[in-house]
Amino acid sequence: MNRSKSEALFAAAQKLIPGGVNSPVRAYRSVGGTPPFIARGDGSRIYDVDGNEYIDYVLSWGPLILGHRPPQVIEALREVLEIGTSFGAPTEREVDLAALICECVPSIEMVRLVSSGTEATMSALRVARGFTGRDLTIKFEGCYHGHVDSLLVKAGSGMATLGIADTAGVPESFAATTIALPFNSIEAVEIAFRERGDKIAAVIVEPVVGNMGCVPPRDGFLKALRDLTAKYGALLIFDEVMTGFRLALGGAQELYGIKADLTTLGKIVGGGLPLAAYGGRADIMSKVAPLGPIYQAGTLSGNPLAVSAGIAVLGYLKAHPEVYETIEKRTAQLTANIPEGITVNRVGSMFTFFFTTDPVVDWESAKRCDTARFKQFFHWMLDRGIYFAPSQFEAGFVSTSHSEQDIARTVDTAKEFFERADCQSAAGYQPAPHLPQLE
Ligand SMILES: Cc1ncc(COP(=O)(O)O)c(C=O)c1O
Structure with missing residues (x-):
């Protein structure tokens, strides 16, 4: 995926704005790489300055329950x-x-x-x-x-x-x-x-x-x-x-x-x-x-x-009170059938895939997650047009504009990550010993 325009903007931004961003997590420090600079959004999608399209599960960190530009x-x-x-x-x-x-x-x-x-x-x-x-x-x-x-x-x-x-x-x-x-x-x-x-x-x-x-x-x-x-x-x-x-x-x-x-x-x-x-x-x-x-x-x-x-x-x-049932159903579809080694927490249309086998009930259990494996998953998804929050410690969101097809594509992309042997692309990545290794 070409991100040359985002890379140039990120370099310019870092000279002018601390970390190149106006809120820290946007800088991708915990996952590495260049954050796509966003040119526009529409419904469930955002488009970066290089013309790449993403299904957006960040939704401006939650506000956009009706998607972009309702x-x-x-x-x-x-x-x-x-x-x-x-x-x-x-x-x-x-x-x-x-x-x-x-x-x-x-x-x-x-x-x-x-x-x-x-x-x-x-x-x-x-x-x-x-x-x-x-x-x-x-x-x-x-x-x-x-x-x-x-x-x-x-x-x-x-x-x-x-x-x-x-x-x-x-x-x-x-x-x-x-x-x-x-x-x-x-x-x-x-x-x-x-x-x-x-x-x-x-x-x-x-x-x-x-x-x-x-x-x-x-x-x-x-x-x-x-x-x-x-x-x-x-x-x-x-x-x-x-x-x-x-x-x-x-x-x-x-x-x-x-x-x-x-x-x-x-x-x-x-x-x-x-x-x-x-x-x-x-x-x-x-x-x-x-x-x-x-x-x-x-x-x-x-x-x-x-x-x-x-x-x-x-x-x-x-x-339209039925909206809540619809987005909950979509989110349930998104978080169903997750393989062993991942703990999914979901309430309504808020969700997180935690890279741990244990239940996540507080900060002690959340911080035991394998963040290196999360990082690899994050980039796998991003490179295939799925925009999740660039941190293990954030919730994802689904909007009314996410279609069943959007969800199905996201599920298939994640499934591929879990099934393929050659997805260990993140430089220097070593799965934590206590977690199942990728095949
Ligand atoms: C639960 C909660 N409270 C407060 C805030 C702060 O809101 P803002 O970023 O608009 O200052 C946030 C931001 O993410 C939040 O999630």
Whole structure:
């Protein structure tokens, strides 16, 4: 596959932008090689600057549940271009989007729009602290909640991919406000609350983790978090930036029947444009300025372009609830019949192929994966036009635009990898001794 134009652009980019990219995982550091520079997208496909076509399972890291350039979004954006892209003043569309969000996610009684998932989690945490008058937060190892200072402790996503446990630049005193516990361990949470319960403002959790790869909650784990936070007067924050509107219209909290105190949303809520949100119980959200003393603001918050894209996508999902069954069925087709040596985790249309024989239930088990073998698989797929996330520790996504044929082609390509003897092309690659060797 010729990638000469991408190679030239990557070389130029690296002189100007750290690592040549505006978000670390895009640089392909953990898999090696040159990231394709993308020229355009359409439906389930993206096309790079060299004209190569790929079936896209990254979907801009989750937002594009309707695929690339869905007509509803394009139409909505066109309308806004006629009237102006930002006013820094209230608009009717913001009320419409807020109403849609509150309707879809019943635990959200009031909501504030922001521009990124990071901003949403940072603000939700501030609100939890302001509301409870406490400083500490429980988070879980391998969960990623954006690059909020105090939450970059044992975080997933790019931190996991690049092997950075705790980032430089965060004062120890900030990191000390975070208690990082193993995901799925009710016992660890019980102990933390027993020891420091009167100081814990919130538990923040990805209810289905996407950022160490897809890892579902064990039976009873989310319910235990709900009960323990209620018992100790702490708030339960569901970070649904990834799972919101993806696992169900009401997100993971609908799927698992748990009501969070605060919820953060991102990705799908902005329909592919920079928009995110945090919201929850009215008594808590009423403490946010100008109603209350907890300050949070944003120049481009609620800008009409992003808001109209969000309305177009949420409106479509609400009017077509069958979408969730369709994308779940497609994803099940994608993840069926995986050979021995691979553990597949899937919830709805989120999935990860883990290169390990053991169940993956937390960061300890995720990090035992054979990342060298993943790297080889990744390049095999990419070279054959299948675009997966360039890291073992990310979730894949399926959109409404993925056809049965797309899925079948992906399955066949993966099957070939597992069956062929000559696919050990990654330079210097040695399969880990504990995993089955390729034939
Ligand atoms: C669960 C979760 N929370 C927060 C974030 C941060 O969102 P953003 O990248 O928009 O700042 C992400 C990003 O991937 C995420 O997956």
